[in-house]
Amino acid sequence: MVVIKKDIIYDENNNLKTDIYFPNDTTSQTKLLIFWHGGGWFAGSKNDVKDLGIKFANAGFMTLIPDYRLAPEFTYPAAHQDSKKFVEWLLDSDYTDDDDQQNIVQIGASVGGTLALYIAGIYGFPTVTWSASVDFSNWVKNHQDVIPSRYGANELKLTNLYDIFESFYKFFVKTYAGKNDQAILKKMDVENYDLSHLGRLKMINSAHELVPLNGVLKFIDFLANNDHEVELLVIKGHRHAMDYAMDYIDESLDFLYQTIKEKKNDQH
Incomplete structure (x- = not known):
């Protein structure tokens, strides 16, 4: 049974809110997952992805799905600023302990994946992107x-x-x-973000979709040249982000589980 707390304000000035999905067996060792919704930075909402929040929570992750300001009223870098503001709020909130930063992972869909990459570069959270725009x-x-x-x-x-x-x-x-x-x-452009703390990253894209694959491959080459570790899964067809999300949830969560486990083993 997933417990959902809705509309928790993380930025009073901009009235920005997050929903939190609590797994049934929440403990001090619970892993935290931030999910960034897509929508081209002009559409989309945390309310659109409730089913994902429940799935992630049922998989054992305390899941946070924040909203962020949307264009055209709020243009770059508004959504990026909001994503960083959210993480700052989260790390300073009662929902995390002092050492919880090592237990935080991310999944981002479409431009939500772009925001996840921005945050991953700053905080090092293990991250999976579904059709992230990078170029x-x-x-x-x-x-x-x-x-x-x-x-x-x-x-x-x-x-x-x-x-x-x-x-x-x-x-x-x-x-x-x-x-x-x-x-x-x-x-x-994601290659111009601060990627100094970028950790484990898995990118999933379709071969022929909205996000141009040549831009993704260019970004992968950039990461490789800068000695960053990254996995790229290119799936066949035209599906974009949420169109294939349900088929790749298990693979995405397995990657994040293994990454957390490896990080803890490295610390010991």
């Missing part, structure tokens, strides 16, 4: 002719799936950036 400036520079649209099939009468993907990708990137400014887009 913005180069992609926009190389797709000047793409017209941004949330509904490319209806608004632009696009019929090719890749054209629809590209139109939507440009739409949400520009919406969060606030304007087509290469300086802002470069700051949004």
Whole structure:
């Protein structure tokens, strides 16, 4: 039986809240999982992923699913700032003990995966991303002719799936950036984050989906060149993030379980 505490405020100034899902056997050794929802930084909510919160809690993780400010009202770096504010709140809250930082892991879906990478670079939390967007400036520079649209099939009468993907990708990137400014887009590129504390990382992406795989491979190459450990799982098809989430929950949690176990063994 999962106990859910809803709408716990973690940022009073911006009225930002989190839901917490408690497993039935909560102890002082309970592992904590932060799940970052997707939605292109302009949509999505913690309320959309309640089923995931319950699944994670049933797997033994005290699960926290925070909301963050959304574009176009709040542009970059608002969501990034909120993610860091949330972790600061969590580590200072009654929901964690002094040594709980080593028990925190993350999963992020779509741009939630991007936020998870931002946090992983700062705090070192073991992380799994589902279709994280990582490349913005180069992609926009190389797709000047793409017209941004949330509904490319209806608004632009696009019929090719890749054209629809590209139109939507440009739409949400520009919406969060606030304007087509290469300086802002470069700051949004994950390889330009502070990754000095990046720990174990597993990235899952589809071969032909919304998130351009060449940008992901470029990021993997960047990590390898900087001696960061990373696993990449490329699954076949066109599914994006939540479209395949249920099929890869067990694999994602197994990775996080093993990582926590290895970290504790290393400490001993």
